[in-house]
Amino acid sequence: MTSRRGLAGLVATHGGVVHRLDTLGEQESYDLLVATLGAERVGQEPDAARELARICGHFPLSLRIAAARLLTRPGLGIADCVSWLAKDLPARLSLADEPLMSVPQVFQAALRRLDPHLCEAFLLLAAQFEGGGNPDSPPPDEVLEQLADAGFVEEGPPKPYRIHELLRIYARQLAAPARTPG
Incomplete structure (x- = not known):
């Protein structure tokens, strides 16, 4: 089984082997x-x-x-x-010509599966990561762990969390006020 989510609950209740896939080198x-x-x-x-x-x-x-x-x-x-x-x-x-071959669609589908509070926390966190450093006021550890399990942040304790650059760009675009033609 593959998933963007961590599946820790499934592994804890039914066993299994977890092999995290990362981006390519x-x-x-x-x-x-x-x-x-x-x-x-x-x-x-x-x-x-x-x-x-x-x-x-x-x-x-x-x-x-x-x-x-x-x-x-x-x-x-x-x-x-x-x-x-x-x-x-x-x-x-x-x-x-192939809607499934779309990075924004993949990100959007994953965000739709998030609880609205987690989605908001992700967008705020992505905005804080904009400068490339660590956020000044990160969300609580529980929220960070849920975002990590959902595949929106990487790493975590003891290492600092980070957000992949494409996800950060996508979050920034979502958070930007809608442009009006003019």
Whole structure:
């Protein structure tokens, strides 16, 4: 069974082995792009491929979406794709013809499963992490643990908690006041 959630209750009541999956490492991300796009194409722009992996947060889904864009647009350079994606992350990490291939949709579905109080706590925490440091007034440990179990924060005691960059960007966009056309 796989889940974004920690499943500690299931493991405690029924047993099981937990294997936490993390984002890919830098080399794993690069290797995924080579396997998907081909060694020749990636070899022509190796630095851009590494930058693509970085802005995709080393998430396999993000990398697959970016690679699909590049595969369906053979004339698009990797560096050009990086520039285009970077202008509106994570919104551009989606495919119009396949709704399930969407980083924002995955994040939105996960947020919908949260209790509204936890969702609010996550958005506030993400805003506090904006500067890259630790929050000045973090929520109670119980809330942090629930957010960690739900996959919205990483690590935790004894290490400090952190929020993945793409999640932070997504939270910032959700918290921003709606823009009015004008």
